Amino acid sequence: MSKKNQPGAILAASALLIILSTQIHPENSALLGVVQTVLLGVGMVGCCMAIWSFSRGSKKK
Numbered sequence: 816m817s818k819k820n821q822p823g824a825i826l827a828a829s830a831l832l833i834i835l836s837t838q839i840h841p842e843n844s845a846l847l848g849v850v851q852t853v854l855l856g857v858g859m860v861g862c863c864m865a866i867w868s869f870s871r872g873s874k875k876k
Contacts, residue, residue: 821868829861 836854841847 822865822872825861825868826865829858829865832858832861 823838836851839847839851839854841851846872
């Protein structure tokens with residue numbers, strides 16, 4: 816994958832993780848709650864990394 820398309824791919828994967836975390840219903844299960852929180856956290860960090868990479872890349876031109 817080229818560096819040009821990397822922020823878009825990270826953003827798409829992060830959005831997919833966030834959507835996946837909303838589909839988990841952790842009623843009466845602590846483990847599912849942990850999985851949901853981890854997926855949401857990784858998705859949020861990925862979105863932040865993609866935005867940071869995009870903004871850093873636009874300043875180099």
